[in-house]
Amino acid sequence: MHLTLEFGGGLELLLENSTKVHKVDVPIMDGEGKVAMKGLLSWVKANLIKERPEMFVKGDSVRPGVLVLINDCDWELCGGLDAELEEKDVVVFISTLHGG
Amino acid sequence: MDGGGVGRRRREAIEGELKKLRVQREELDGRIRLLESQLEVGPAGVDGAAAGRGVVDGSCDGSVACRSRGGNGFAPDGGLPADMIYRYSRHLLLPDFGVEGQRKLSQSSILVVGAGGLGSPVALYLAACGVGCLGIVDGDDVELNNLHRQIIHKEAYVGQAKVKSAADACHEINSSIKVVEHHHTLKPCNALEIVRKYDIVVDATDNLPTRYMISDCCVLLNKPLISGAALGLEGQLTVYHHNGSPCYRCLFPSPPPVAACQRCSDSGVLGVVPGVIGCLQALEAIKVATAVGEPLCGRMLLFDALSARIRIVKLRGSLPDCTLCGENSVFTEQDFQKFDYENFTQSPMSDKTAPSVKLLPENARITSRDYKTLVDNGEPHLLLDVRPTHHFQIASISPSLNIPLSMLEEKLPTLETSLKEKGAVSALGKEPSLVVLCRRGNDSQRAVKLLREKGFASAKDIIGGLQAWGQDVDPDFPVY
Numbered sequence: 001m002h003l004t005l006e007f008g009g010g011l012e013l014l015l016e017n018s019t020k021v022h023k024v025d026v027p028i029m030d031g032e033g034k035v036a037m038k039g040l041l042s043w044v045k046a047n048l049i050k051e052r053p054e055m056f057v058k059g060d061s062v063r064p065g066v067l068v069l070i071n072d073c074d075w076e077l078c079g080g081l082d083a084e085l086e087e088k089d090v091v092v093f094i095s096t097l098h099g100g
Numbered sequence: 101m102d103g104g105g106v107g108r109r110r111r112e113a114i115e116g117e118l119k120k121l122r123v124q125r126e127e128l129d130g131r132i133r134l135l136e137s138q139l140e141v142g143p144a145g146v147d148g149a150a151a152g153r154g155v156v157d158g159s160c161d162g163s164v165a166c167r168s169r170g171g172n173g174f175a176p177d178g179g180l181p182a183d184m185i186y187r188y189s190r191h192l193l194l195p196d197f198g199v200e201g202q203r204k205l206s207q208s209s210i211l212v213v214g215a216g217g218l219g220s221p222v223a224l225y226l227a228a229c230g231v232g233c234l235g236i237v238d239g240d241d242v243e244l245n246n247l248h249r250q251i252i253h254k255e256a257y258v259g260q261a262k263v264k265s266a267a268d269a270c271h272e273i274n275s276s277i278k279v280v281e282h283h284h285t286l287k288p289c290n291a292l293e294i295v296r297k298y299d300i301v302v303d304a305t306d307n308l309p310t311r312y313m314i315s316d317c318c319v320l321l322n323k324p325l326i327s328g329a330a331l332g333l334e335g336q337l338t339v340y341h342h343n344g345s346p347c348y349r350c351l352f353p354s355p356p357p358v359a360a361c362q363r364c365s366d367s368g369v370l371g372v373v374p375g376v377i378g379c380l381q382a383l384e385a386i387k388v389a390t391a392v393g394e395p396l397c398g399r400m401l402l403f404d405a406l407s408a409r410i411r412i413v414k415l416r417g418s419l420p421d422c423t424l425c426g427e428n429s430v431f432t433e434q435d436f437q438k439f440d441y442e443n444f445t446q447s448p449m450s451d452k453t454a455p456s457v458k459l460l461p462e463n464a465r466i467t468s469r470d471y472k473t474l475v476d477n478g479e480p481h482l483l484l485d486v487r488p489t490h491h492f493q494i495a496s497i498s499p500s501l502n503i504p505l506s507m508l509e510e511k512l513p514t515l516e517t518s519l520k521e522k523g524a525v526s527a528l529g530k531e532p533s534l535v536v537l538c539r540r541g542n543d544s545q546r547a548v549k550l551l552r553e554k555g556f557a558s559a560k561d562i563i564g565g566l567q568a569w570g571q572d573v574d575p576d577f578p579v580y
Contacts, residue, residue, distance in 0.1 A: 065356025
């Protein structure tokens with residue numbers, strides 16, 4: 001499944017060359033041809049995160065202070081970990097900023 | 101050139117000059133009208149004596165002062181005096197804003213928490229646009245390294261209180277509004293009392309515990325919160341606790357790990373970025389104060405300066421079971437005053453005090469003065485600077501070897517080679533010691549821990565890093 005993943009607010013520092021935008025092809029993980037957010041998180045952790053994974057995930061979800069947006073919408077409104085993704089969806093992971 | 105050409109150019113020059121003079125005349129007429137109207141009307145409003153001057157809290161009852169205002173310069177019957185019509189004419193010409201918008205603005209009181217990179221444009225715009233009462237909270241003084249982004253402060257104010265500097269700047273722009281200086285750091289013990297006096301709160305602070313505290317305070321007192329943040333080349337903006345939008349805790353029930361909390365004083369920030377977010381905060385505050393337009397409720401604006409992209413995303417609504425704003429919340433004002441926000445977030449209520457780690461035993465550390473003695477005695481050693489390369493380029497102690505902490509493990513062979521070279525040139529082939537340095541003495545400890553595990557048994561770090569070196573040994577070493 002082709003997805004665009006974006007990392008911001010400092011999360012990009014955990015990825016190779018601190019690249020923010022990643023166009024990826026994520027393998028279908030269940031028998032029904034679907035990718036859920038839960039599966040995507042473990043795929044990202046295994047394939048994109050290069051250092052300090054604890055800065056990205058905690059348990060089976062993202063760590064506190066990270067907003068997840070599916071097509072510019074808070075994942076809490078789409079089902080959170082169970083949210084099912086579709087071809088060409090854009091998923092944004094953004095760490096909240098505190099500076100000023 | 102023929103004479104006709106010269107004549108034409110001359111005519112154009114005269115016409116240009118005339119145009120310029122007419123503009124100047126118009127400006128002068130405006131100023132004359134403004135002054136004349138002041139003579140007729142006298143000091144504006146009932147509490148006109150307070151208007152036009154800074155008010156330091158404690159010397160006035162802000163609660164009464166902020167609430168009883170009829171508006172800055174608005175006549176008691178609600179009509180606009182001539183000087184205000186002239187000053188805010190471009191607002192009044194906006195069909196969606198008009199006299200009603202300007203009146204609401206003049207009757208509103210807005211508190212800006214933080215007179216820094218975000219707070220600078222917020223305060224300047226809110227003062228310029230004629231907010232009735234503008235409160236500014238900040239306990240810090242102006243520092244030279246603030247000026248690249250905190251545009252409300254000027255060189256002459258370095259060393260003075262930020263609230264004083266900001267209030268003076270606001271009054272230079274608009275002497276008709278009331279500005280209240282709260283020269284404190286906002287804390288649970290004083291926040292309720294201060295915030296209560298205002299209609300709208302703008303969070304322009306720079307640290308996590310204060311963000312939780314301001315949000316909790318606004319929920320308890322039911323105030324809309326215009327929240328902005330900026331770091332590096334990114335900014336974020338939203339309006340909390342207004343029109344069904346979530347509070348900070350709905351979005352972030354648990355605080356992030358300490359290592360995820362970057363500070364501007366560590367990671368840097370491009371001056372314009374908080375400027376952009378601050379301008380948008382001022383805009384949202386005006387929209388909320390006047391009920392004009394759709395404020396950024398239940399949405400968040402994400403600004404990426406590097407790629408010149410702005411993304412506006414939809415957020416969850418306020419959570420019914422939120423511990424703060426939820427229906428069954430039991431969090432009281434008393435709980436708030438006792439709540440330890442620094443403990444909750446494990447980070448300090450300041451951008452400046454980086455929490456220092458303690459990873460090494462005493463005998464694995466030396467002071468910057470010890471290091472100076474070691475150099476003066478000509479003891480063979482290698483100074484390893486583990487800061488990121490772009491830090492090393494700002495300033496460094498010579499001679500030193502720069503291997504950033506993140507690359508240390510893979511570059512151990514380089515380090516070994518350098519140590520051997522040092523050993524070869526030193527007298528009697530005495531084993532050179534390894535001294536590790538960073539900016540503040542945290543990363544150097546992490547490096548020494550790693551190095552000792554990898555067999556560099558003599559590795560020691562300099563307590564307090566370059567900061568201590570600058571303070572205790574070389575006052576000319578640049579501070580950053």
